Amino acid sequence: MLKMMDAGAQHIIDASEEVGVDATLSHAAQSMWRRAIDASDESGGVVTTYRLIRGD
Numbered sequence: 001m002l003k004m005m006d007a008g009a010q011h012i013i014d015a016s017e018e019v020g021v022d023a024t025l026s027h028a029a030q031s032m033w034r035r036a037i038d039a040s041d042e043s044g045g046v047v048t049t050y051r052l053i054r055g056d
Helices: 002-019 024-043 049-054
Strands: none
Touching: 002 024, 002 049
16 A cells, blocks of 8 residues: 555656646655654564654
8 A cells, every 4th residue: 555655656656747736745755654664674574654743
C-alpha cells in the first residue's frame, strides 16, 4: 500500500510540475511515505505513517 501511495504521489508531482502547479504538499506526503517504506523494510513489518508522525 505504501509503495502505491508513493507512486501516486510521484504521478501527481510530475503532472503538477508539468503544468506549473506547486507540488510542495505532494513532495511532503511522498517523503513521509518513503520514510515509512524504508522503516518497514528495516523492521521486516509494516510501519505506518501514523507511527512515524507519533515518533513510535
